[in-house]
Amino acid sequence: MGDLGTAAIIIALALTAYSATASFAGVRGRHVALVVSGQRAGYLTTLALGVATLALMVAFLDNDFSIRYVAQHSGLSMPRIYTWVAFYAGNEGSLLFVAFALSGMATLSMAMAPRKLGAQRPYANGVLMLILGFFVTVMLLLANPFETLATPPADGEGINPLLTHPGMFFHPPLIMVGLIAISVPFALGIGGLLSGRIDDDWVDLGRVWGIVAWALLAVGLLLGAWWAYTILGWGGYWAWDPVENAAFMPWLGLTAFIHSIMVQKRRGMFRMWNIALINISFALGAFGIFINRGGPVPSVHSFGASTLGWVFLLFLAIVILGSFGLFFYRIAVLRSTRALESSLSRESAFLVNNLLLLGIAFVTLWGVVFPLISQLTTGRTITVGEPFYNQVNGPLILATIFLMGIGPLLPWRTATWRSVRHAILVPGAITLAITALVGILWAREPVVLIAVGVSTLVAISVLQEWGRGTVARHRATNAAYPVAFLQLFASNRPRYGGYVVHLAIVMLAFGIVGSSFYNLERDVFLTMGESTDIGKYTVEFTSVDTTTYPDRTERVANLRVTQDDAFVDTLGAWHGVYPSFNMVSTRAGIRSTPVEDLYVIFSELQPDGRTAAFRLLLNPLVWWMWLAGPFVVLGTVVALWPSRQQAAAYVPSAAADGPLASGGVS
């Protein structure tokens, strides 16, 4: 398998080199056969890297410890189900995974690319192949997953216990694929700049892949937060860890991009912004890869033993210099013919949105690199903690959520203050009423009230539009209300899919505010039979179940939860010791309801075998954060679902209800 895998990687490298060369040379020389040949070579990289991927999977399944990577990341006692996780657990395997994913996305995007893109398409293919070629070269020369051992061991080292969690089946691959998926809209943008033809034909394809990358990163980030919440044992879910930030920053850039590109689609404006945003997003993604693999900043995530930092730093430098050099070279072509007509318009809202999101990304970037800068300038490493991020990013995030509520209420092009007041009146009044009620009954902190207010405004604005649109459709078409509601979604899938995602953001906001400002925490020692109180609950430590395996010892502390002497639930807090890894792993016992989570971590069993240390927490509203994940997925699917009416001819209508009657609104 090692030889097959290495040969497949070599073939993949040859294909990327040929594909890039043929694409650029073919389009410059207008040689159609060369362009087509180059494109097909690009498709074949998926086959070659697929063979390499399969070879590595078979090596794992066969316990082929003659391959170093297999020996380092699996063992005879590793359950087969973790083979998938072991594949990308280390640097070499994750590089192969990323390269395979990129080749697949390159194939799909180029096959989907419409002919109307013209010369932009081979240029985009060339750029994708250059990016892929970089990863394959690094893999072949510096981090070959098929490197063999002179003396194969009888057994492997096993898999990192932290990775044996359901979240690890999805979180790392989603983050990695999400980061590398940014390559597609980036390549389309650069392809346009290289061809000198950066009109609006790339907008639809760029938007689709921008949303795909955005959604992958969003779900990956949420899963990572869930993993941290359930397994790291501190009761939190986000610590502004450098590697978390490294995925968060490109996600922010993509959020700005997928909104801003709607302005280009609708009004032919923001061309410079969109190219700049996708360049920034890709550069931040490359920075994220550097952080993850170079290890310049300590993190629980990074492939700590990696020595590839300088390679990815060089890649990052080339990306920044190349993409922005090209941007300024072609800046005259990028200028829009239309100007912003009014500061009171949806276009203006998108512009402010771009600035806010980039602001949050910049603040986060500053926090990530500050330790490096302080080390270089003062000789001391000064780390930046949560308070910095919360105090600076917090207001920016709240302003962005406020814009989420106001923006959809503004019309395109221009509006009057009168019409804006009219649009905001009802949602604004309801928001104020709800916020006042929350303030009277529960919350006093200004930050909490502002967060509740802006989040409520978003929710009410969305629900108002859904309500009005459904009623209008019902009256125009006589369809039943549920049918009218579905027809409303079908009439403009990108818009309404986006609103579903906005509601997911509101759920996240409520969860973060509740758990950040109103959580309770206690560290206690309990002997079996003893109980303690937290909030309205009484938690009794009843027993410990111990199971010994060849590579670990597992203990589950059983706890009985009551409220006012009435039985509520039993929790099992899990604790594992891995002597070969010199590692202890925990999994919280969690009782989760929409109101609050009761969260128990089993820290340590005392030598008497009857007394144990526990950390107990009450985290309000965390449940809503995890519910946001499916809403993000649902909203993305709706937004990307192809519409039959994309190019339908407009039927002139004199009546205001014309388009609804004819089903022509999209």
Next chain:
Amino acid sequence: MTILLITLLAATVCAVVAYPFFRRSPMARLDDPADELAQSLRRARDRVYEEIRALQQEYFLKTLSEKEYREQLQAARLAAADLIRRQREVQETVAAVAQRVEDELRKAEASGTDATIAEAPGEQST
């Protein structure tokens, strides 16, 4: 077995990559200059249609007043009408040119001479 698989992979790659150079049927052009203007007009027309749909939706959702809606709708309709007219002109011109080329070809065939049509710069014969 490994060598066989590697050979098979390499052979498949070479065959697929080389095929475009040997195919006899003509391939589509990269960029057809005659289409450029038509496509840009089509893009502009589609954008105006999109704008009209968005106006109607915003009017329904009461984001726009009646006066604002009527004004913007009228402007968009005029723009759409102008673009449709220009598209028709381009289509008629392209059709007329194509017809003339075909007539010339027929004349050449009828007279029995080997008429060669000069290739446009950068055009590739297939």
